[in-house]
Amino acid sequence: MIDLLKQLCRQNGVSGDEDAVRDFLREQAGPYADSIRTDALGNLIVFKKGLRSDGPKLLLAAHMDEVGLIVTRITDEGFCKFDFVGGVDRRVAIGKPVVLGPEKVPGVIGLKAIHLVSREEGKKVPKTDSMYLDIGAADKDEALALVRPGTYGAFLGEPEELGEGMLKAKAIDDRVGCAVMLSLLREELPMDVTFAFTAQEEVGTRGAFAAAFSVKPDIALVLETTTAADLPGVDDHRKVCAPGKGPVISYMDGATIYDRGLFRTLTRLAEGHSIPWQTKEYIAGGNDARTIQRSRAGVRVAAMSAAVRYLHAPASVANVEDMENMLRLTRLFLEEMARDGAEE
Incomplete structure (x- = not known):
């Protein structure tokens, strides 16, 4: 997945000008999709049939734009x-x-x-x-x-690996989520899934608003990044999270209180399969979940993120194993949704 992420980070896709990223995603996703379309706001909406079609309508979302x-x-x-x-x-x-x-x-x-x-x-x-x-x-x-x-x-900046298991690149936020979704599209899925590669997240989660209304999901999992702040001189209570400690499973941020049943499902799956995970220890930030959650009559939402240093800077740093574990845990989440559905 990391080679795919590097290719994604090399694409330029500032909010409102996501054409190059969207073209790359369409080319990569097209052979595996049952349907694929671009809406009026520039979201790329990909649908893939799975082994089951009778479960909850599930949306996976990640934004393709960058600052x-x-x-x-x-x-x-x-x-x-x-x-x-x-x-x-x-x-x-x-x-x-x-x-x-x-x-x-x-x-x-x-x-x-x-x-x-x-x-x-x-x-x-x-x-x-x-x-x-x-x-x-x-x-x-x-x-x-x-x-x-x-x-x-x-x-401008070429992705490169740093030290032991770290990656430096521009636009890790949120090409990580896009790489996870592209990786899943290449696999046989346990259930029908709609994938939304959203536009204009960085200027107010605008694309997700249109995507949520057109897809009409019952449940949505947002795959994202979040600020780490695990740096010298930062008080412990403000460090939020840290690269290398696993995917960040949020119960709340500055824009969303996440569905408790989905939070329990993700944390239970992580612990049951020996996947390290962490929460945000400082409530801040927000993502497409806030818009998806509030669409129509409401949507049950969860978020899983990679902890990233220097978010919204010309270069960011994240842990490779964290990102691989995001893919692994998302795969387990889909299997759970197909088998038992979400906890209440």
């Missing part, structure tokens, strides 16, 4: 002003390489030179409107020949 940026204006000097798409950490954006548009025009995020920064300015995180994109253009006309306002930009 990035969008060009808003070209200056007379040929620099690009921009805004971030999604909650990018501005502290780590300066000096980072990016590629712009389908032609992948190279650029770098710039800021006023350090020797021109006042002492007071140096104490603060720079605001986005003080940054710019340098694409090497000599003037406005030269820049406009390469990019236009509305052009998306994605961070």
Whole structure:
């Protein structure tokens, strides 16, 4: 699965511009799907028949978009002003390489030179409107020949393995969930399953809203990532979770109180099959589950996530075994849903 994840992380798919990721997913999923479609918001909805068709209507969801940026204006000097798409950490954006548009025009995020920064300015995180994109253009006309306002930009970085069993890449959030779902699509399933590769999660879980209304699931499992914060200097009670301690099974986050029966089912399966698992020890964040849960008359939702360091930064770090265990536990969850259904 990790090789598949690396391929997914190499694709650029900033929220609202997920075409390249969606095309890759469609190509990979198509041979195994009974039906596949793209809806008006850009979600890729894949249905695959399983051994049983009489169980609850089950949805697996993972978002395919990533954080990035969008060009808003070209200056007379040929620099690009921009805004971030999604909650990018501005502290780590300066000096980072990016590629712009389908032609992948190279650029770098710039800021006023350090020797021109006042002492007071140096104490603060720079605001986005003080940054710019340098694409090497000599003037406005030269820049406009390469990019236009509305052009998306994605961070640049090749996935690579770190140390013992860690992976560094951009867009691990949430290409992990996409890789788990693609892996399952290649297998014989114990029951009918709909897979939603959702769009625009990073700007307000927008795609999941449309997907939930069209699929009309009884139960949904959201496959995600969550911030780890297991770093030196962070108080223990704020560390949330840690890579290497297993998939994160949530009972609550900043947007959703998860179904207790589904939570018990996932934790029981993990313990019964010797899969390490953890919970979020600090209540924060949110994902597509919040939107799916509140659709129509309500949906029973659960979430399983990989603990990821440096979420929403140009590069993130996660544990390979955690991600493999997400696939393993999801497979067991499908078998349970086909056999006994969800606990109440």
